[in-house]
Amino acid sequence: MTFQKKILSWYRKNKVEFPWRLTNDPYKIWVSEIMLQQTQVTTVIPFYNNWIQKFPTLNDVANASDDDLFKYWEGLGYYNRVNNFRVACNEVIKKYNGKVPSEKVELMQLKGIGDYTSSAIASIAFNKKNYVIDGNVKRVMSRILCLKDYSKVSMHKLSNFLSENICKNNPGDFNQGLMDLGRNICKPKNPDCNICPVEFSCQAKADDSIFLYPKTKPKKKKSPHYNVGVGIIWREGKILITKRKKNTLLGGLWEFPGGKKNVKESIKECIKREIFEELEIEVEVLNFITTVEHKYSHFSITLHAYNCSFAKGKIKCNSADAWQWIKPHQLDSLPFPKANHYIFPHILDKGVA
Numbered sequence: 001m002t003f004q005k006k007i008l009s010w011y012r013k014n015k016v017e018f019p020w021r022l023t024n025d026p027y028k029i030w031v032s033e034i035m036l037q038q039t040q041v042t043t044v045i046p047f048y049n050n051w052i053q054k055f056p057t058l059n060d061v062a063n064a065s066d067d068d069l070f071k072y073w074e075g076l077g078y079y080n081r082v083n084n085f086r087v088a089c090n091e092v093i094k095k096y097n098g099k100v101p102s103e104k105v106e107l108m109q110l111k112g113i114g115d116y117t118s119s120a121i122a123s124i125a126f127n128k129k130n131y132v133i134d135g136n137v138k139r140v141m142s143r144i145l146c147l148k149d150y151s152k153v154s155m156h157k158l159s160n161f162l163s164e165n166i167c168k169n170n171p172g173d174f175n176q177g178l179m180d181l182g183r184n185i186c187k188p189k190n191p192d193c194n195i196c197p198v199e200f201s202c203q204a205k206a207d208d209s210i211f212l213y214p215k216t217k218p219k220k221k222k223s224p225h226y227n228v229g230v231g232i233i234w235r236e237g238k239i240l241i242t243k244r245k246k247n248t249l250l251g252g253l254w255e256f257p258g259g260k261k262n263v264k265e266s267i268k269e270c271i272k273r274e275i276f277e278e279l280e281i282e283v284e285v286l287n288f289i290t291t292v293e294h295k296y297s298h299f300s301i302t303l304h305a306y307n308c309s310f311a312k313g314k315i316k317c318n319s320a321d322a323w324q325w326i327k328p329h330q331l332d333s334l335p336f337p338k339a340n341h342y343i344f345p346h347i348l349d350k351g352v353a
Helices: 003-014 026-035 041-054 058-063 066-073 080-096 115-126 135-144 152-165 171-184 267-279 328-333 344-350
Strands: 225-235 238-243 258-260 282-295 300-312 322-326
Touching: 003 171, 026 041, 026 080, 026 115, 041 066, 058 080, 066 080, 115 171, 135 152, 135 171, 225 267, 225 282, 238 267, 258 267, 267 282, 267 300, 282 344, 322 328, 328 344
Parallel strands: 225 300
Antiparallel strands: 225 238, 225 258, 238 322, 282 300
8 A cells, every 4th residue: 555545544543533524615714714723622612613703705804803803812822823814814705705715825825825725725625735844744744754954955866755745635634644654642751653554665764863853953042031010000080001913923812911120120110110101101100000921932921910090191102002991890801911911819809099
């Protein structure tokens, strides 16, 4: 049995029925591929189901408010994906009369869609003979072909192999099978070679050198840590919140005003300074609310939250897209960064309404 037939046979016997595998709708397959970028499958499933229920078509995405879109993406991370997806949906409506294009070259012209995503959509939704290369596929191929690295030469060998072996009739199943193989069998550590359907094709297995592939990456440098102060600013029973600028980290989400602490200032001084720099208002920093430890992909923070009372000034958005006063019960209805969510339960307990 050939390599491709082994992959297809294994996939059809072992595939997991993820919700996006139960549809032929290109839009829904597209949604899944965007959500799966840099995010684990198990994390994506509930977000995907909720998203499709709220936004069943790309027209629903194009017509939705920013707050609705970000609320349904809240907690999934990498929020620039939402902005890009909205833009791309509008591009499809304008250029393709609302129909997702089937060719890879056209898909790659859409905002937020690169080589991998365009190949995945084209092959899975439209049965186009485009192979995909993600982290799982790279790992499988590094062992099958004994690739020491992912240099241009290695990637050329990898691409040639996939081009020659991809199934013409079922390229989507072939691609998903190869990705599943990497995720479930050809794992980074302790791969299950004895149950691998393509063990016969694996050069590393034949040479008893599985442990050498892929080459271990050097350890990452320790990520920076920041102390951040935020103010829960009260006036007449309402709280002041600001919206982060788009195309920045967590862009489009609402947050409590504040920022990074300078070395020689206290948290209270930090909060007063940051709020004045952001909004040109003065506040009185009152009682401590809570501390939150949170990690992002490239750094971590200790978030210190204090109640504040509005003192004086006319609000200006120097470093935000918008601001508004809201009642505490409205917090859960708006999209906020995850770190801010840990503050919510403490606000009513220690609030100064």
